[in-house]
Amino acid sequence: MLIHVRFDSQVRRLAGCNRISIDVNSSTSLEQIVQQVAKEGTEQLRSTLLDDQQSLRSSILVFLDDDLVAKDQPLVLREGLELTLTTLISGG
Amino acid sequence: MSQSIQGRDDADGLPALDELDRSVYEWQMWAEGIGELGQRKLKSASVLISRVGGVGGTVAFQLAAAGVGKIILAHAGPIKQSDLNRQLLMTYDRIGQSRVETARTRLLALNPRLNVEIYDENVSEQNAEALVRNASIVVDCAPLFEERFAMNRAIVNQGKPMVECAMYEYEGSLTTILPGTTACLACLSPIAPTAWRREFPVFGAVAGTVGCLAAMEVIKLITGVGETLSGSMLVMDLATTTFSRRKIHKNQNCSVCKDCEQNFTD
Numbered sequence: 001m002l003i004h005v006r007f008d009s010q011v012r013r014l015a016g017c018n019r020i021s022i023d024v025n026s027s028t029s030l031e032q033i034v035q036q037v038a039k040e041g042t043e044q045l046r047s048t049l050l051d052d053q054q055s056l057r058s059s060i061l062v063f064l065d066d067d068l069v070a071k072d073q074p075l076v077l078r079e080g081l082e083l084t085l086t087t088l089i090s091g092g
Numbered sequence: 093m094s095q096s097i098q099g100r101d102d103a104d105g106l107p108a109l110d111e112l113d114r115s116v117y118e119w120q121m122w123a124e125g126i127g128e129l130g131q132r133k134l135k136s137a138s139v140l141i142s143r144v145g146g147v148g149g150t151v152a153f154q155l156a157a158a159g160v161g162k163i164i165l166a167h168a169g170p171i172k173q174s175d176l177n178r179q180l181l182m183t184y185d186r187i188g189q190s191r192v193e194t195a196r197t198r199l200l201a202l203n204p205r206l207n208v209e210i211y212d213e214n215v216s217e218q219n220a221e222a223l224v225r226n227a228s229i230v231v232d233c234a235p236l237f238e239e240r241f242a243m244n245r246a247i248v249n250q251g252k253p254m255v256e257c258a259m260y261e262y263e264g265s266l267t268t269i270l271p272g273t274t275a276c277l278a279c280l281s282p283i284a285p286t287a288w289r290r291e292f293p294v295f296g297a298v299a300g301t302v303g304c305l306a307a308m309e310v311i312k313l314i315t316g317v318g319e320t321l322s323g324s325m326l327v328m329d330l331a332t333t334t335f336s337r338r339k340i341h342k343n344q345n346c347s348v349c350k351d352c353e354q355n356f357t358d
Binding site: 008009010011013014044047048057058059060061063066067068070086087088089090091092 | 142143145146147148233234235236237240257258259260261263265275277280281282283284285286287288292294299327329336337338339340341343
């Protein structure tokens, strides 16, 4: 099924686009989704999203339909679902 | 209403308004839920603002205009030319002089009866607890996550609310942290994002928008009017003029706030 992954703030800059669509199956985990996204992008995007063990960094915020998702939370995936990947910002 | 010699109401301990207060704040006291009591709450409040840059300077200016009684400012260093595209409390003729001294001068020009306490230092693990102790509410506008995390720990330890606001390029974000009740900063991100850099793209209008919204959060916290952003994060993109309000949740394993027992009624 196709899901959409949206990027905000610095992640969007690194991704170079607002949103991509990726093909997943119902058992794909959040971390696997992010790994798949990272593969499509630059090394800088990859290292922002994932650590050296290819695990999702704790500084990445993931929202599912504007609701924050815990990193270990199982996702119920459906066609057309939209995740947002972002980080906190700190400009003052 | 009976008043003591010190101008405090005997019943609720809030400072009384005098004729000048009533004259200056008349128009905002017409706002639903404010009135004389709301204005007295503002006069009684003490707000710590971490940094007086594009966001924090706007917060300070709006709170000084609204009649908050005491503002505590912490920001190290002198004004630089590159501050002047956004730091509206700073002025060209004071380049090279203290930011917080300049901010105090500007705030007192607007509201001469404001109590402004200044610290020519940035928030750190060493001074955060002491700075927070003197405030009833904190506004976090620092450009470095180290400062934000230090402030977050201090407000959680002391059970004080904090308006957490930030911007980057055309984007802004804002939430209100109520320790023990809502997610704290470390619940959301226990470490600084790897891509964050001290220098960032910024327009003053974006920083100022975030600052005005943060000032309104403070006013709501003080007066009890309306609904704060506790438990949610307002995310805005001013390049496309889109706003979204996202739900955020406590991390039950958060190393900073998991044992916090403070409960707010907000």
